[in-house]
Amino acid sequence: MSRLAGGVALVAAHDPDEGAAGEDVGMTATAFLSVSLTPPMVLISVRTGSRMGDLLEGQPLWAVSVLAEGQRQTADRFAMRNRISDRLLFADLPHERGPRSGAPLVTGALANVECRTASRVEAGDHTLVIGHVLAAHLPSPGARPLIHFKGRYETLG
Template structure:
């Protein structure tokens, strides 16, 4: 499957029950796709038992930022095993709060989505999370100059 090029997204959620102000969590994903236009549905594959899997089982609202090739470092930060705490990862990440989901959405992303979980399907060592798109935003004109961040054969790539 490393021969299949994939777009790179950051999936995020806000956990209002974690501490006095709540906490944010995020994960880099390449297993993300559009499922339906009517109704607007997307799917993300989340590793079973991960922090994000646990959070999305409790918190039905989440966000997706479609990353540009200029955001390679952001993708890498949220993909690292044994990484810093989620709180530190978001500390200096330019982001805005989703109006509907409260999830952090990366500034400068090619597009952002706010979603509500419609269905969770166990699939091997992952959970397939189907979300209804509640809101979407695209980068302003000229914001797509960098192009999409892609992942192919174990490395981040850019389109030529």
């Protein structure tokens, strides 16, 4: 499967139950795809037992930022496993809060998509989360994509 090139995205959600103001949670994903145009629906794959996987069991709102080639550092920081908190990871990351999902949307991303979970499917050691698209924005439509291929980040060209 490492021979299948894929876009790189940051999946994010806001956990209102964590601390007084809540906490933002994020994870790097290469399994993000369109499922339906009518109605607009997308799919993400999250590792079962991960913080994001656990959060999305009870939190129906989430967002995806499709990362541009200059956002490799963002992809790296949210790909780290077993971290205690994402608070510091978001602290210096330029982002805005999605008006529909309340989740962080990365500034400069190719696209930001806000979603509400429609269904979940257990699949081996992952859960496929299918979401209805609530809103989509193109912050940097002219940017080039960050791609994952053969275990490394790549760019077009």
